[in-house]
Amino acid sequence: MVKIEHITLPEFPLLLAPMEDVSDPPFRVVCKANGADLLYTEFISSEGLVGDSAKCRRKLDIFDEERPAGVQIFGGDEGRMAQASAIVDLTKPDFLDINFGCPVKGIVSQGAGSGVLKNLDLMTRLTAACVKATSLPVTVKTRLGWDEDSKNIEEVAERLQDVGIKALTIHGRTRCQMYKGEADWSLIAKVKNNPRIHIPIFGNGDIDSPQKAKEYKERFGVDGIMIGRAAIGYPWIFREVRHFLNTGQELPAPTVAERVAVCKQHLDKSLQWRGGQAGIYSMRRHYLTYLKGLPGIKEFRNRLVTLSDPEAIKSVLDEVLRKYEGFEMEKEPIQLIDYHENCPI
Template sequence: MVKIDHITLPDFPLLLAPMEDVSDPPFRVVCKHNGADLMFTEFISSEGLIRDAIKCRRKLEIFDEERPVGIQLFGGDEERLAMAAKIVDVTNPELLDINFGCPVKGIVAQGAGSGVLKDIDLMVRLTERCVRSTTLPVTVKTRLGWDDNTKNIEEVAERLQDAGIKALTIHGRTRCQMYKGEADWSLIAKVKNNPRIHIPIFGNGDIDSPQKALEYKDRYGVDGIMIGRAAIGYPWIFREIRHYLNTGEEMAPPTVAERVEVCKQHLCKSLQWKGDGAGVYAMRRHYLNYLKGLPNIKEFRTRLVTLNTVPEIEAVLDEVLRTYDGFEMERTPIQLVNYHENCLV
């Protein structure tokens, strides 16, 4: 088993990455039901949380069935990040995670996210203040460095551990790479193999199949993996990886019945979290992904994204189930979306 302070996770845990506008509570519940071991919220601005911004406050909400959950903060000001940590403390997640990895221009311009990679002393001070300001275990997610000339993750890992963090997730790219090129896990392995490091080290970047998960587990020796883009529209990636790790056998892709059931579960949680109107609207972007691969599905998708009442939507989903009864889904490679494709470096 893997332990993050008092939190006990299965051997080689599978973590759901924090993704803005993706990993909200309904999506996290779906991933939990399909095998994810630890969730993280969308990242939350320390500034917004202190100002009591409604959007930031909503991101603190957690369904009990998705636990354990880490709430992720970002910010570049020590005092404000510490104040935000105190707010998170009273909401009772399992842990608090600091985002030093988000490459989005607007976040970096604030001196937050991966912008902190330019100033490692500041990163350490921010972390120390968070650790002192909360009773929760503090973890960090970051990248290899700012650019190819500053891949200082080995130094960063040691200093963050000394600052009191309980686990570290490393995305195998620099900030300047964004999501381009192939993630470099060799430096992640160096951190894990450093005899000074005793906290769990999780790898992140490009895991899009059970085979690659096992390959990277064996080659780089990390304590677990974090999955982000591969889970968008395909929450079954977690159960497929776990099954492959345990048996060496590939699972069949989710059936039509399983896909429809996930649509209904996700819709139910979306309604529970956002209410009828907003919950129905929020689900519209998910149907395309969940029903991908079904022939001649366009008509059904069009109806699903235009209907406004739950009974009508459920009736269409039931019609999908009847229409494709007995249809065998084919496995297709997971396409990793360019998550921040409109972000200017």
């Protein structure tokens, strides 16, 4: 078992990464149903929370079936981060996570996200302020460092543990790498093997198959792994990884019936959380990925993305199920999306 203070997780837990515009409650519920052990909200601005932004407040929502789940916040001001932590405390998630890893220029220019990696004293103060302001266990997600010349993750881990964090997730790239190149897990392993470190250390970066998950578990010795981009359009990655870790056997690709069922579940949760047309619009980007690999699916997708009635959408999904009944899906390599391909450094 892995413990984050009072939160008990299975051996070698699988975490769903917090991803802006992706990790909303409907998507998280789908991933939880398919084997994710620990979930995070999209990242939330501390400034927005303190300023009572409706959009930020809405991101605090967590469904009971998601738990254990935590709220992730970001910011560069100690007072605002403490106030935001106290607000999060009142909503009673299972933990509070601090984002020191987002590489987007707009966040970094605020002195937040991975921009804090250039000032470890500030990072330590921000973390301590959050720990003091909440009764929740506080965790952190970050990167190896700002650039190749400042990979300071070992010092970061020690300093943040000293001020009270209960777990640390490390993405194996620097900020300047964004999502380019290969994630370097060797430094994550150094943190895990540091005799001073006693909190769980989770690794993140480039996990796109059950085989790689098993290899990295054995090679780097982390306490668990966080999966992000590989889960977009493919929540089954979690159950496939767990099965492979337990048995050494690869599961077949999800059936057409499973894909349609997930589409419907995701749609229902989207309607429940967002309501009406907003829930329908938010689903339109998901149909192609869920139904990818079915020959001639474009015709159905074109209908799905133009319909505005939930029952009509479900009727088309039922058509898909009837048309492709018995069709054997082939296992295709997961393509990792570069979120910030065009983001200026």
